[in-house]
Amino acid sequence: MSRLARSADRIATGSTIVARRLAARAAAWVRRGRRDDLTGIKAALGCWARLALLAFGLYLLWRLIRAVPNLLWPLTVGWLIASWRAGRRAPALAAEEASTGPDVEAVRALLLEAMGEGDAVHLSTVLAHLQKRGHGEGWRVGDLRARLEALGIPVHPKVKAGGKGPTRGVRRADLAPSPAAVQETSTASSTAA
Structure with a gap:
């Protein structure tokens, strides 16, 4: 495998890891909105409110990017850096799982x-x-x-x-x-x- 292919694989793997982490954090944040002192639909209103805030935040981000397309450049660079860092340990984790699997x-x-x-x-x-x-x-x-x-x-x-x-x-x-x-x-x- 060439160096370029290894780099692309590392970024792709890291990108998957970053996306899953973000989704897991968002889901955990929404779940924390549930109140244990209430029952029924009242207990879940906090979850629905947080989900609505999350959707509204994504909508605002989309509108901001539509208004200022050059904002995608720093967002892309940030995503690539995060993916590169997250992909660093992925081969070691796969080898570790294979040895203990x-x-x-x-x-x-x-x-x-x-x-x-x-x-x-x-x-x-x-x-x-x-x-x-x-x-x-x-x-x-x-x-x-x-x-x-x-x-x-x-x-x-x-x-x-x-x-x-x-x-x-x-x-x-x-x-x-x-x-x-x-x-x-x-x-x-x-x-x-």
């Missing part, structure tokens, strides 16, 4: 189970399969893709599966057992004989 062979088995008799499976299907089993709560397809790639499982951009159109997915041909697993199997069968 599930075994590669267990993930391969899960993917083959979700795939069934087909030759490929969409990541959205795998994510639904995971969440049905109580794993990956709050994950998106991009989160699953990052975790699979960190484990060394290739994710293809256009995979047809289950009669649906092409989207990101995993192919059965890429899920061949690792050489270590093959060696362990052959060692176990030779010691049993």
Whole structure:
């Protein structure tokens, strides 16, 4: 991967992180508007008021940018700096999650189970399969893709599966057992004989 591609990937990853942080902070701020001393609709009025303030603030920002388009330059620079900083730790976090996460062979088995008799499976299907089993709560397809790639499982951009159109997915041909697993199997069968 070239230096430019790594930089673009870092900014894209960081941008996702910054957007999620902002959304989480806004949602937390709106939730804090709920009053515990009241019941019914009166308790939620604070949330609705904060949500209206947030929407009004976004509307004012939009109007300000429409009136002064050059304001986008400093906003863009600020966003890029924040994304660059947030993206700095993303590869380290992905590697850390991969090292503390599930075994590669267990993930391969899960993917083959979700795939069934087909030759490929969409990541959205795998994510639904995971969440049905109580794993990956709050994950998106991009989160699953990052975790699979960190484990060394290739994710293809256009995979047809289950009669649906092409989207990101995993192919059965890429899920061949690792050489270590093959060696362990052959060692176990030779010691049993």
